[in-house]
Amino acid sequence: MCFMGMVHTFEMHGLKLALDVESGALHVLDGPGFLAVEKLAQGLAVDDVQKEAASEFGEETARQVMAEICELQEKGLLFSEPREVDLSSDGVVKALCLHLAHDCNLRCKYCFAGEGHYGGNRGLMPLETAKKAVDFLLEKSKGRKHVEIDFFGGEPLLNFQVLKDTVEYGKARAQEMGKVLKFTVTTNALRMPGEVLEYLNREGMSIVLSLDGREEVHDRMRVLPGGGKSWQRVLENCKAVVKGRGGDNYYLRGTYTRHNLDFSKDIDVMIEEGFDRISLEPAVLSPEAAEALQSEDVPVLEKEYEKLAQKLWQREEQGEKVFFFHFELDLHQGPCAKKRAQGCGAGAAYLAVTPEGSLYPCHQFAGDEDFCCGHVDSGVKDGLLTRFAAVDSANKEACRDCFARFFCGGGCHAAAWSMNQDMEKPYELGCTLHRKRVECGLYLQAKRMLASIG
Structure with a gap:
């Protein structure tokens, strides 16, 4: 044998x-x-x-x-x-990240978008460009029925009227073509007047809200343009959004840095404030940055993830399940090995659109002209996207011996490029943390299996 x-x-x-x-x-x-x-x-x-x-x-x-x-x-x-898996792409675009604003009303210190303007001029997307992006998606999605648009920034709610008009236009055009267009908005939740709250909840739009956990942690990194604090206002708005949609169809997303390696305490605060759909991401920064995670932090971070998994199981046993995004694994993905092996689709099934209509492989490449892959007016430059399709899987040499490869599809292209200037070489520290998150997710799955059989 x-x-x-x-x-x-x-x-x-x-x-x-x-x-x-x-x-x-x-x-x-x-x-x-x-x-x-x-x-x-x-x-x-x-x-x-x-x-x-x-x-x-x-x-x-x-x-x-x-x-x-x-x-x-x-x-x-x-x-x-x-098994041998055919990883070729069908050339269908399934989702767009629409940059409604290259501007922001916060000045977060770890922001990959350079405080919202992506290294360029501050500005808002005109409605005409947004409509062209909708048409581009509906055309390039070919026979696919379900497609998605994520309103992003900067802070997309700075361009709220265009957001509303784009939703109205997109729904009408999708209906004409027999498609279903789903919308998501990612917001810092700093300014959400009643009109905005009511609209987002009435439309049933998925929403990602940004809060970093403890007040002192959040206010250290997510500051106002003049340096003021934002936590209290953001927390109140996040609560109002979630309450208005019955506690569903949202994620509360935070970021942790070297300043809060004890990040499970931030998740404790999020839960205590009434949130049960949570994501907390490690900041990906230049190693020289004071906030950047270092390799010597890994043992502490791994123990923190294990501590978090145990805390979440204790809550779940008491009937208080919390969905922590990185621990929610799908062990029953069926026979589709291709789906399990492929990555996020950046530069292939997923593209980002800047306010002036330029296309990029994803939101994190926006503003880097070397990665501009077309325009909503003229379409896609195929050469660059072929490059992304070639690395958008767990079949990269660096991934072949990794047990977690089917839970990440080869890692984040932007992180690999930022750290190594090579998309074939994943960001090592990020991979290490992801493997630990997968183990924690598997632990929770095992606890649920054992509980179900008594």
Whole structure:
């Protein structure tokens, strides 16, 4: 019997777990099973593994464990072999990030967009450009029925009238073409008068709200143009938005830096303030920046993620489930290996549109003319997008031996370029943290499985 498929074993909070990478099957193991699977995954010979298991747990237990492992392998649930996957793109654009504003009413210190203007002039997108972007998406999505637009910035609500007019136009055009156009808005929630709140909730628009957790953490990084604080006003507006939509169809998104390595306390505050759909991202900054995470921070951050996973499970046991975006894994993605292996679609299925109508592979490349890939008037320059399609998967050489590759699809192109000037080489610190988040998500899945069977 040959055990060649990739299996990842790890322990967390008393559970011994094994992930079969190719199938996505998750196994909760006892001591003998964990020893055998771990040793086989390390490449030890079957006879040697059985001898070691027999020495520690007895011959009968060792034989039984090896028989169970063989049975799971035959079922394709353990040490399953990799499959060849066609990763070619169909050329369909599924989503646009519409930069309604290259301006902002905050001056966040970690902002990748250069305080909202992306290294260029501050400005707002004209309605005519937004309409052309809608038409571009509906045309380039070809036969796909469901498409998406994310209103982004800067701060998109600085251009609220154009947002409303674009939604009205987009819905009408989509209906004419037999398509469904979904809208999302990402906002810092600093200025949300009643008209804005009522409109966003009435339209059922998905919303991403920005809050960094504790007041002192938020106000250190997310400051007003004159240096003033923003936390109290933002918190009140976030609460009003969520209440107005019945606590649904939103995410509260924060960012952590080296100044708050104890970030689970920020999530505690978010939960205590009444939010249960949360995302907290590590800032991706030049290593020279005072706020930038460093490699020596990794052990602290990994322990913090494990602490967070345990806290979230304790809440879930009490009937208070909190959706933490990075721990919500899909272990049942079905037989579509292509879907599991592909990345976010930046530069292929997903594009960003600047206020003047220029196209970029994603919002984080906006403003870098080397990555401008066309215009809503003239269409797409195929050469650059071919370059992105070639790296938009977990099949990159750097990813092939990573157990978490099917949960990220090859990592963030913008982070890879920012850190390494090479999209084939993922951002190493980001990968390390992502692997730990995947382990935490698997731990929570295992706890749910165990709870469901009593």
